[in-house]
Every structure is written in C-alpha cells, then in structure tokens.
Amino acid sequence: MTEKNINRFHQFITWFKDRWSTSPLFSIFIALIVMVILQTIVLGFDYNSFGEWFTSWTNNWINILRNNASVAIVALGMTFVIMTGGIDLAVGATLVATGALTMTLLDVGASGLLGSIGITGWPAILITIIAVIIFGYLLGSLIGVTVTRGMVPPFIATLGAMMVFRSVTQHFMQGSAPRVPSEFLQISNLQIGNYMIMPIIYWILIAAIMYYISKRTTFGRQIIAVGSNERAARLSGINVKQVKFRVYALSGMLVAIAAIIQVSRIGSMDFAGSGRGMEMDAIAAAVVGGTSMMGGRGFILGTVYGVLIISVLNNLLNLFGVPPLLRDAFKGIIVIAAVLLQRKEKTS
Amino acid sequence: MLVELRNIRKSFGKNHVLKDVSLSIKEGEICALLGENGAGKSTLMNILGGIHQPDTGSIYVEGAEVKLTGPEHSINLGISFIHQELNLINDLPIYENMFLERDYKKGFKRVQHQKMIQETKKIFERMHVDLDPRTLVKDLDSSYKQIIEICRAITMNASVIIMDEPTTSLTDSEIERVFTMMRRLRDQQVGIIFISHKLKEVMEVCDSYAVLRDGKLVSEGQVSDVTTKDLARFMVGYDVRTDRLVQQRHRGEEILRAEELTYNTDFFNISFSIHQGEVVGFTGLLGDGRSELFQSIFGANDISTGKLFLYGKEIKIHTTMDAIKNGIAYLPRNRKENAIIKDMDILENSAIASWNMHAKWGIIQNRVHREKLDTLQKQLKIRMTGSSSSILNLSGGNQQKIVLAKWLSTEPRILILDNPTQGVDVGAKEDIYDIILRLADEGIGVIILSSEANEILRLCNRTYVMYHGHLQGVLEGEEMNEQSIMELATGGDAFISKS
Structure with missing residues (x-):
C-alpha cells in the first residue's frame, strides 16, 4: 500500500467511527449488510456459471421480500404509532377483519356480497379494494377515538380491540369458505418479466410515501413533536388528539392493504391463525430500525432495514437448519442486540 | 477549610469548560457561585459532587486530598448536591423520601416506617420545619420540597451543601423560607454553595461570592464589598443596565x-x-x-x-x-x-x-x-x-x-x-x-x-x-x-x- 492509500484508509476509519457512533440508521444498515453477506456465503457458490448463481440468489431474495411484504407494510404504520409514544397491538386482528371483508365482498359463491347484486370482475375488485381500505381506516379510527377521546392508554385500547376484532371476525366467518375470483389473485401474483414481485412493488411504493410523509409533511413532523414532548407540542399549536387519531387510522389503512395483498396471494385466509404475532413482528422491526418505544424518535427507513434484518435472519436460520421452534429465540436475541447496538453513549 | 478545589481543569472533547479554577468553602459560610449559563458552574459543581472527574487538579476535603469516584463517594464525605430538578418521589410520603436508598430500607430488612418517621421529626424539630412527615411530597409546594431536600442532606451528615438555583420556581415568601433555613444551617457550621442568577438574593443571603466566566474564576471576595451591579459586571464582562426601560408610547387601539x-x-x-x-x-x-x-x-x-x-x-x-x-x-x-x-x-x-x-x-x-x-x-x-x-x-x-x-x-x-x-x-x-x-x-x-x-x-x-x-x-x-x-x-x- 502506498502512503496515500494508508491515509485514505485512516480517513475512512475515522469517518466510519463517527457515523457509527452518531447515526443509529448507519449501524443498522451495516448490520444488515453483514447479514446479507453472511447469507450469500451460506447460500454457496456451487453453480456452473455466474448467471446461474445470480438467478438463484435473486430468486431467494424475491421470495424473502414477497413473503414479508405484508408485515413490512404493517410495520410502517406501526412505526408512526410508536413514534407518537403509542402502540398498536390490534394489527393482526385488523388484518383478519379486513381480510374477511375482502373475501366476503368478492366471494364467487352464493353468499358473495357484490356478486349477489350483480357486480363482478374488475369493477367488483376495485370496489372491494376501496371498501376494505375504508374499513381498515374505520377500525383504526375506532382505536384512535378510544385513545384520544376516551383517554384509554394505547396498550389497553388496542389490546381490547385486538380481542374484539378477531373474535367477531371468527364468529361471522365460521363455517363459510368464501372463494375469491381468479382475477383478484393477479393483484399479488401478476408476473413482471417472470418475476412475481407485485407485493414488493406495493411495499416499496408505500415505504416511499411514508418516508416522504415522515420527513416533509406537517403531519409527519408533528408525530415527532407529539412523541417527544406532548405538552410542548400542544402549547405550540399542534392538535395532539388529531395527530394521534391519524396514526391509528393510518395504521388501520395500511393493515387493510396488507390484508388485500395477503388474500390475493393465496386466495384465502385463516381467520384464527393469520396475523397472530404480527403485532410483535411489526414492533420488532420498528425497534430494530431504531424507533424509540418512548416516542419522539423513529425512522421509516430504519423500519425497512428492520424488516429486512429479521427476514434475512429467518432465511439464515432456515438455511442452517435450526429447528423451527427455536427460531423465535434468535429473533428475540436480534431485537435486543439491535437495541444494545443503538444505545449511544450519552454526551454531557 | 471544609472543601477546597485546586487548579481544576475539565474538557468535554474540544470544549474546555474549566480552565484552572480554584475555589474553597469554609465552615458556616454561604458562598455564591455566579456566572452566565455555560460559564462552567455546573461542571465545577458536578466535579465536587463526584459526577464528573476533573482532567487535572486536586480536591481537598477537610484538608485531605481525595479522588472522588462517584456521587456516593461525595455524599459519604459530607458533600450534598441539591439539583435544580429536585430528586424527590412525589407519590411517597416525606419520611420515605428522606431515607431513599438508605439504611432503613436496605436489603431484605423490614422497612422501618416508625423509625423513619421519628428521625424525620427530629430533623424537622432541629430545623424548625412545621410539617407532618407522613404528608405526600406531591402535596407540598416547591419551597417545602426544597426544604425536604435540605433536610435530607442533613440526615446524611452533610458538611457542604450545593444548591443549584433553588429559588427559580419559588415565590418571594417561599424564597424567604428557604433563606431562613440556609441561615440556620450556617449557624450550625454547614458550608453552602449557592448557585443563582438572582443577584439580589445573593446580596441578601450570601457571605462570599465567586464568579466564573468562560471557565475561569474572574472574581471572588466578600459580598459586603460589592454591589449587584459589580457582580453583574463580573459575570458578563461589561457594565449591565439596571435602569427602568419603560417608555411612554401613544396608547393606541x-x-x-x-x-x-x-x-x-x-x-x-x-x-x-x-x-x-x-x-x-x-x-x-x-x-x-x-x-x-x-x-x-x-x-x-x-x-x-x-x-x-x-x-x-x-x-x-x-x-x-x-x-x-x-x-x-x-x-x-x-x-x-x-x-x-x-x-x-x-x-x-x-x-x-x-x-x-x-x-x-x-x-x-x-x-x-x-x-x-x-x-x-x-x-x-x-x-x-x-x-x-x-x-x-x-x-x-x-x-x-x-x-x-x-x-x-x-x-x-x-x-x-x-x-x-x-x-x-x-x-x-x-x-x-x-x-x-x-x-x-x-x-x-x-x-x-x-x-x-x-x-x-x-x-x-x-x-x-x-x-x-x-x-x-x-x-x-x-x-x-x-x-x-x-x-x-x-x-x-x-x-x-x-x-
């Protein structure tokens, strides 16, 4: 190495150390890169050609991303909720409630709501999507009103909502086996150049919008203000109740979108099992991504990294052949490790 | 000399907060520590309170050099730091606050409520405080909270008490109450370091003063030798107005x-x-x-x-x-x-x-x-x-x-x-x-x-x-x-x- 190169190397190290100690997003991003490299190595290079290896690697990644698109979208809404200092435990239950509505509206059988009034095909699908998103908004609003008007702590309000939403859904859906029209499956399964990547596209789009909202809009910045110092926010002319109401409503809408993606992926939904533990996965992704449970600090980009880290981890555990029942232990360790990693020394 | 700080230097990164500061406190003296925000008062007191360690310089407590390792160490040596944000638990009664983290609650021993109440009463009698030890702290006004902190310092045998802007959120009559308490402590040979921005209060209650500016000790002496105007000048480095600024304007709509x-x-x-x-x-x-x-x-x-x-x-x-x-x-x-x-x-x-x-x-x-x-x-x-x-x-x-x-x-x-x-x-x-x-x-x-x-x-x-x-x-x-x-x-x- 020449003198110049050594110098450059030193500069890089200083820059790296500085970024590492000041930016939580940076350390998370590095952690993600390290895991992706590890995963790549574990996948192996035992292929005839580079092309073959690349195809296999890409397919593996598309699978990972597609499988995690719904929880990733839910985690984005969760991030906003947590940034206000709240929590939304009802996302899994909202998922089955909105999923159930999707299937009931679209059912091609005798009990299909839209079918029975003569609306079928793409118009029915369009109406369903709009109706389901509105329904998700309403369910979220219900929580929002309970939290803001009823002054019920978010943990309690959403815990209650979680039980109510799932139980009511299961009751009304018992014994019925709605089937959705095959066109509907196109929403998630449409192939683009041989790749089934529609869910990934929805995820990226929504993440981009959420990123913009969090950085540039009054709503996005007010979320930080409310989460950081609610009293000061109110005394600065921010409608704190409106901001809180909106994050729950928005979370409900994003869950509805996730439900539509999930139903259109496989054409059905298990109302007892789907979305169970989803709230924990979403919270974990947000926390790994640097969002503070105390509110006031959070990163949309961090949540995207968080989802990726957890999915790569799942993939790795799978590749290593770790027994399924042990996998959550690793997930738990990663969540705690991520928070430890971000715990920056306080400067006086 | 109760406590003496000699040639203290302290930096945080490139920021030199204290540049060779010396300060000493005698028995039965109320010393005003003055300076603008950022002059280094808090850092100096944090060093005496064991929260920060100085880069160079030495600390003497009753003549012996010490290396303070942490807040507990300072407390054990009889240095109590009453922070601006009071360290009281609102939902506990006074007597439990008096003995937070201390003997009567240690380990698995039974919490000795009666004993704590008795001790608190004793202190209150000595300091002429008219309060029921069983009152919840949240029911007290700010001056009494301050007084509870002072009493707590006394139960810990404090010989030096640092008070960081104790009067900011107090009204005049409450301030008087705290001052009475401070004078009583002085009579009992306790040394007090009083940090305040209110110069009138300094004139009223303090014996000596020390002024920090940009991390240096710029002036010290007896309060009786100076006026508030002098003190203000020491603090900012130039003459400060104290005149009335009211102007008669046209009274409009x-x-x-x-x-x-x-x-x-x-x-x-x-x-x-x-x-x-x-x-x-x-x-x-x-x-x-x-x-x-x-x-x-x-x-x-x-x-x-x-x-x-x-x-x-x-x-x-x-x-x-x-x-x-x-x-x-x-x-x-x-x-x-x-x-x-x-x-x-x-x-x-x-x-x-x-x-x-x-x-x-x-x-x-x-x-x-x-x-x-x-x-x-x-x-x-x-x-x-x-x-x-x-x-x-x-x-x-x-x-x-x-x-x-x-x-x-x-x-x-x-x-x-x-x-x-x-x-x-x-x-x-x-x-x-x-x-x-x-x-x-x-x-x-x-x-x-x-x-x-x-x-x-x-x-x-x-x-x-x-x-x-x-x-x-x-x-x-x-x-x-x-x-x-x-x-x-x-x-x-x-x-x-x-x-």
Whole structure:
C-alpha cells in the first residue's frame, strides 16, 4: 500500500467511527449488510456459471421480500404509532377483519356480497379494494377515538380491540369458505418479466410515501413533536388528539392493504391463525430500525432495514437448519442486540 | 477549610469548560457561585459532587486530598448536591423520601416506617420545619420540597451543601423560607454553595461570592464589598443596565379585552384590557392563577366562562390552534417541559408553530422557515452554529430566544410571555427585554407574567396584580413600585385602582 492509500484508509476509519457512533440508521444498515453477506456465503457458490448463481440468489431474495411484504407494510404504520409514544397491538386482528371483508365482498359463491347484486370482475375488485381500505381506516379510527377521546392508554385500547376484532371476525366467518375470483389473485401474483414481485412493488411504493410523509409533511413532523414532548407540542399549536387519531387510522389503512395483498396471494385466509404475532413482528422491526418505544424518535427507513434484518435472519436460520421452534429465540436475541447496538453513549 | 478545589481543569472533547479554577468553602459560610449559563458552574459543581472527574487538579476535603469516584463517594464525605430538578418521589410520603436508598430500607430488612418517621421529626424539630412527615411530597409546594431536600442532606451528615438555583420556581415568601433555613444551617457550621442568577438574593443571603466566566474564576471576595451591579459586571464582562426601560408610547387601539373570565377554582371574574403600545404585566405569588388564566386564554387548558374580545370583536378560543389563528402567542414558563422539543433540531423548534400557516398540501415549506429564522437570528442575536443541530446544544438564553423566534414567526398581535427570563443569563435577559420593547413599539400587545417585581417594574406600563385567582388590583405610573405590588400580591387592597 502506498502512503496515500494508508491515509485514505485512516480517513475512512475515522469517518466510519463517527457515523457509527452518531447515526443509529448507519449501524443498522451495516448490520444488515453483514447479514446479507453472511447469507450469500451460506447460500454457496456451487453453480456452473455466474448467471446461474445470480438467478438463484435473486430468486431467494424475491421470495424473502414477497413473503414479508405484508408485515413490512404493517410495520410502517406501526412505526408512526410508536413514534407518537403509542402502540398498536390490534394489527393482526385488523388484518383478519379486513381480510374477511375482502373475501366476503368478492366471494364467487352464493353468499358473495357484490356478486349477489350483480357486480363482478374488475369493477367488483376495485370496489372491494376501496371498501376494505375504508374499513381498515374505520377500525383504526375506532382505536384512535378510544385513545384520544376516551383517554384509554394505547396498550389497553388496542389490546381490547385486538380481542374484539378477531373474535367477531371468527364468529361471522365460521363455517363459510368464501372463494375469491381468479382475477383478484393477479393483484399479488401478476408476473413482471417472470418475476412475481407485485407485493414488493406495493411495499416499496408505500415505504416511499411514508418516508416522504415522515420527513416533509406537517403531519409527519408533528408525530415527532407529539412523541417527544406532548405538552410542548400542544402549547405550540399542534392538535395532539388529531395527530394521534391519524396514526391509528393510518395504521388501520395500511393493515387493510396488507390484508388485500395477503388474500390475493393465496386466495384465502385463516381467520384464527393469520396475523397472530404480527403485532410483535411489526414492533420488532420498528425497534430494530431504531424507533424509540418512548416516542419522539423513529425512522421509516430504519423500519425497512428492520424488516429486512429479521427476514434475512429467518432465511439464515432456515438455511442452517435450526429447528423451527427455536427460531423465535434468535429473533428475540436480534431485537435486543439491535437495541444494545443503538444505545449511544450519552454526551454531557 | 471544609472543601477546597485546586487548579481544576475539565474538557468535554474540544470544549474546555474549566480552565484552572480554584475555589474553597469554609465552615458556616454561604458562598455564591455566579456566572452566565455555560460559564462552567455546573461542571465545577458536578466535579465536587463526584459526577464528573476533573482532567487535572486536586480536591481537598477537610484538608485531605481525595479522588472522588462517584456521587456516593461525595455524599459519604459530607458533600450534598441539591439539583435544580429536585430528586424527590412525589407519590411517597416525606419520611420515605428522606431515607431513599438508605439504611432503613436496605436489603431484605423490614422497612422501618416508625423509625423513619421519628428521625424525620427530629430533623424537622432541629430545623424548625412545621410539617407532618407522613404528608405526600406531591402535596407540598416547591419551597417545602426544597426544604425536604435540605433536610435530607442533613440526615446524611452533610458538611457542604450545593444548591443549584433553588429559588427559580419559588415565590418571594417561599424564597424567604428557604433563606431562613440556609441561615440556620450556617449557624450550625454547614458550608453552602449557592448557585443563582438572582443577584439580589445573593446580596441578601450570601457571605462570599465567586464568579466564573468562560471557565475561569474572574472574581471572588466578600459580598459586603460589592454591589449587584459589580457582580453583574463580573459575570458578563461589561457594565449591565439596571435602569427602568419603560417608555411612554401613544396608547393606541384596544387589542384584547377580557370580561369576567372564570374557571373552576383557578381564577374568578377576571376582566382586563390591553392596548397597542402597552407592555402589561401580570404578577402575584405562587398559586395566584396567572399562568392558568393565560393558558386558558391561549386555549391550552379547559375553556373558562366569560368573554374575550379581539379588536372589539368577540372571539371563542377552544384550542391552541384557534389562538394562533387569532394572532395570540403564548411563551410558556418552564421551557424544558413546555416549550423545547428535544428530538427536533433548532430550525424545527423555531418553526413548529407556523408550519401550518405556510404549508402547501400539508408539506412543510422549509425554505420559508429557514429565511425567517435567519432574519430572527439577527434580530434576537441568537448564537448558534447551524440550524440543523440539536436544540439542546444551545445555552438557556439562546434556547429561550429560539422559543421566542417560534412565536414571532406566527406574526402575533398579542404576545403573552410567561416568565420569559427563567433560566436565562444576564446578557440574554437584556436582549430579551430589548426585543419586548421593540415589539411594543411595533404595536404588538405584550403581556408579561412574572413574579420578579424588578422585571415588571423595568418593563411594564401597567401591572395587574393577582391573588389566589382574583384580580387584586391594577397599578400604573407612580403607584407602581415594589411595595405596592407586594401589598396587593399578599391580599392587601390598599391600592385597588381607579382604572
């Protein structure tokens, strides 16, 4: 190495150390890169050609991303909720409630709501999507009103909502086996150049919008203000109740979108099992991504990294052949490790 | 010599906070430690309290050199640090607070309530404190909380007590109570280091003084040898004005009029008015209800009954947004709890109240806000390195100026300032006074809420005095002086006004 190169190397190290100690997003991003490299190595290079290896690697990644698109979208809404200092435990239950509505509206059988009034095909699908998103908004609003008007702590309000939403859904859906029209499956399964990547596209789009909202809009910045110092926010002319109401409503809408993606992926939904533990996965992704449970600090980009880290981890555990029942232990360790990693020394 | 600090140096990164400072405290001495925010007072005291370790220099306690390893070490050596933010647990009774983390609760031993109560009573008798040890701390007013901290220090056999701005949130009579306590401690040979921005208090209670400026000890001596003016000069490095700043302006149109405002037990039948060209003061003792009154006018608390008129037109304010739309701005007291949003940068803290006024489609127009901040930075003489750094990097005075900038960006017609110079150093204080006067010249109605009579007297054309939620009287011109304010504030009615 020449003198110049050594110098450059030193500069890089200083820059790296500085970024590492000041930016939580940076350390998370590095952690993600390290895991992706590890995963790549574990996948192996035992292929005839580079092309073959690349195809296999890409397919593996598309699978990972597609499988995690719904929880990733839910985690984005969760991030906003947590940034206000709240929590939304009802996302899994909202998922089955909105999923159930999707299937009931679209059912091609005798009990299909839209079918029975003569609306079928793409118009029915369009109406369903709009109706389901509105329904998700309403369910979220219900929580929002309970939290803001009823002054019920978010943990309690959403815990209650979680039980109510799932139980009511299961009751009304018992014994019925709605089937959705095959066109509907196109929403998630449409192939683009041989790749089934529609869910990934929805995820990226929504993440981009959420990123913009969090950085540039009054709503996005007010979320930080409310989460950081609610009293000061109110005394600065921010409608704190409106901001809180909106994050729950928005979370409900994003869950509805996730439900539509999930139903259109496989054409059905298990109302007892789907979305169970989803709230924990979403919270974990947000926390790994640097969002503070105390509110006031959070990163949309961090949540995207968080989802990726957890999915790569799942993939790795799978590749290593770790027994399924042990996998959550690793997930738990990663969540705690991520928070430890971000715990920056306080400067006086 | 109880405690002596010799040639202390301390840096945080590139920031040299203390540059060779020496300080000593004798038995039975109250020493004022003075200096502007950022002069190094807190760091010096944190070193004595064992929270920070000095880079170089030595510490002597009763003649022996010590290396303080942590807060417990300092406490064991008899050095007690009473922080500005009191370290009490509101939901516990006094006696449990007295013995927090200490013997009677250690390990698996049974908590000895009776013993703690007895001990507390003993201390209270010695210090002439008339309180029931079983009272919950949250039911005490701020002065008694301060006194509990002092008593706790005594139970820990403190020979030196550091008091960091103990009087900021106290009213005059409460301050007197704390001072009495301090004098009693002095008589019992305890040394006290008293940190304060209020020079009048220093003159009243302290024996000696030490002034820090930019990390250096610039002056020390006996309080009896100097005046407040001298002390202020030592602190800022130049002569400070103390004159009355009130100006007679043309009394213009009526801006705001309140009629019979009443809320619950906070305030009753309050009527007042403010005209263009006026600076109006509201003063009183703790519990007078003035903050509650104006928070309610600003829409932050529940709405009161009664009527509000803005330029003769009745307005209804339900939320803080309504108030801002109507051109009312309110700078709250207790900056840290009520005004500063620590997770946002300087620009955002200065723009938060006016985001909605400029936003297009809900998108924040950062360019507009940055330009505004640039202008205000010059007008308010805000010292900062960049608008995207954390608000916490600024000194108290500059933080307060940012909060003021936040409200000036909403282009208010009425500016309500609640304790505007709380935790602000002498230089910044005068800057803020200048701004207030200029705003009044521009025709903005300025209302100042303050318990510092001096502040009111220097700035206000007219002063309303409140007592237990009632408007006790209004003073103007000649009749406005410290004595008349005090008399009304304590419930007297000799000065009930004609106007």
